[in-house]
Structures are given as structure tokens and as C-alpha cells.
Amino acid sequence: MDSRTFAKGDHARRSFIGGSDARIIMGDDDLALLRLWKEKRGEIEPHDLSKNLLVQLGTVTEQLNKHWFEINTGQVIIDAQQRIFHPVHRWMGATLDGRVSQTGALFEAKFMLPWNFSEEAAADKHMAQLQHNMWVIASRSAVLSIITGGGKWVEIKVQADPLYQHLLLTAEKKFWRCVQSGEPPVLFNIETPRPRLAAVKVVDMSGSNHWAELAATYLRTREAHGEHEFAKAELKKLIPEDAKEASGHWIKAKRSKSGAISFEAQSTELGHAPVQ
Numbered sequence: 360m361d362s363r364t365f366a367k368g369d370h371a372r373r374s375f376i377g378g379s380d381a382r383i384i385m386g387d388d389d390l391a392l393l394r395l396w397k398e399k400r401g402e403i404e405p406h407d408l409s410k411n412l413l414v415q416l417g418t419v420t421e422q423l424n425k426h427w428f429e430i431n432t433g434q435v436i437i438d439a440q441q442r443i444f445h446p447v448h449r450w451m452g453a454t455l456d457g458r459v460s461q462t463g464a465l466f467e468a469k470f471m472l473p474w475n476f477s478e479e480a481a482a483d484k485h486m487a488q489l490q491h492n493m494w495v496i497a498s499r500s501a502v503l504s505i506i507t508g509g510g511k512w513v514e515i516k517v518q519a520d521p522l523y524q525h526l527l528l529t530a531e532k533k534f535w536r537c538v539q540s541g542e543p544p545v546l547f548n549i550e551t552p553r554p555r556l557a558a559v560k561v562v563d564m565s566g567s568n569h570w571a572e573l574a575a576t577y578l579r580t581r582e583a584h585g586e587h588e589f590a591k592a593e594l595k596k597l598i599p600e601d602a603k604e605a606s607g608h609w610i611k612a613k614r615s616k617s618g619a620i621s622f623e624a625q626s627t628e629l630g631h632a633p634v635q
Contacts (some may be wrong), residue, residue, distance in 0.1 A: 373399055375444065375452035376531050381491035382484075384534050385527060389546050392534075399538045417470040420506055424468035425457060427512055428504045435460040445495045448528075450535050453495040464516075465493050465501035473509030481505055482515050490527055493519045523549075595620050 376384070376399075383395045397403045408414045425436050436457035445451035457466040467489060471481060482489075482503060489501045503515040530547040537544040564570040598605045598612055598620065605612045611623045 372405075373401060375450050376491075376535060378453050378488035378492045378495075381487040381527060381531065384530050384544075385487040385547065385549055387546060387548070392544055392546060396534070396537060396544050400541070413470070413472075416508075417468075420470045421456065421468045424470070424504050424506050425466075427506065428466070428468075428502070428514065431512065432514070434462070436466050443496055448532075451491070451495050451531065453492040455492070455496070458496070458498070459502060462500065463498055465489065465496060465498045467492070467501060467503050469503060469505045471505055471507050473507045473511065476507055476509070476511075478513060478515055481513070482517060486517070486523075487527065489517050490520060490524050491531075494524050494528070591622065594622065 380395060380399075383391050386392070394403070398405050425439065429435060437460045438455050439457040441455045443453050443455065455465070456468045458464065459466055467485065469481070469485065485503060489503065493499070493501050499519045501517045501519075503513075503517060505513045505515070507513070526547075526549045530549060533547070534544050536542075594610070594612065598614070603614050606625070609625045611625055612620055613623065614620050
């Protein structure tokens, strides 16, 4: 784990931005961002995480997490607790939970509470840390290995996101300049990319009333929708290529500057909403 008790020698973390720092920099808590800035400048001491139960649960279950991942996947974790710095941006670092020997993927071990647990929320929560650490070690993928307090183990695979990593690097550069200059940082408000999770569930929606209502509407309008789309396609074929507008039988077609054709019902009874 990247967040842990600051033992002797861990104050070296002030000299670089780590994965857990990336979560704060890309987050929405301006007070946490300001505190991190003060910590990096040496103006205040880091939080004493020895009394944070969740952090300590993550620390003591990390070895179990690694072992559980290995016996369930047949893969081997290497480089546990290695501290690595980016070859160009030396102020970017990562303290690794490990790497997957067979694939080179980043390995991150987490402990999470079972209340309202979801894979989407877990990946979203740790995305900045994963993308930061993948960038530091030049890995194209990561595995998030999670043990929950409910006795559940979950493996989530996340791919490197070049666009998000570019935005992450930009935000971290600005933050680091603020650390060096003394100018207080501001939130960057960058949206977290949605993880591509494997679709493995088969769900019975027969108990949902809203699903039933929409399903009935879908079945009732399916044939009419098909006829509507067919008519639009055929009408477009009839419009001369040099025509800006075409009308007749209570239908008007308009060609936009980009060449797209939209239709408008001219009948008062049908209304005047344009049809794309």
C-alpha cells in the first residue's frame, strides 16, 4: 500500500509525489490538497497513520492479499515494497505493493469495507493512484486486488489511460511547482476515467416495475420505429444533392452546413419538432 505509518526514514516522501498523493491532487477536497502542500513543504508533520484503523488493516492484510492473489491466479508478485522513481520526472515516485512477474502489470493491494462495496466505486476511488504508479514504472496495466471486511476477494484489471495520465502529469507538475514556489495550489477538477470492467453477470430484471414499463414501450413502438427510420433513409435519397431545403406533403427537410439532413413536420397536429 502507498499509504502507511510514517516510520523512521519515511520523511523522504516529502521529496516526491507518490500514488496516494496523486489521489489527493486529483480529488475534490481542497483542505486535503492544502494540507498535502504544507506537508511537502515541510511546514507541518504528516498525519500519524498508526491510529488509523483502516490504514492499519490494509497494512496487516497486505501480505495475505498478495498470497491470496497468487494462489487464485497462479501468478507471482515481485518487487514488493520497492520504491521507484520516474526516469525523467524525478519528483514522481511509487512505493510498490508489487508487480505481476508474468505480465509486468502493477499490483495494488487494498482492504475495503463491505458496506455498499462495488467494483466500479473501488476502481474509481483508486484510479489516480493506479494511473500514477503505472506511469512511474511504465506499465500498461494494473491489477487491483481487494480484500473486503466481509470476507470477499476481488480482482479488478485496469488499463493505462494515456489521456488521463497526461492530465494527471499536468496537475502534478502544477502542484509540484506550487510546492517549490510557495504558492498555494487549487483543485484541478479532472474527471476520473471509467474503468472497463468485465461483464460477467446475468441479471433477472423481472422484479423491476420500471423495467417492465420500459420493456412494454419498447415492444409497442419497435415496429413503428423501424418504419420511421426506413422512411427517413428513403426520403434522404430523394433529396437532390444541391438542395438546401425540400418540402411536400407536410414534411420539410433541411440540409445543414455540414451536410446533415433533418426533417420537420409542418402539420399543426404533428407539431414542429425537428426529426434528426
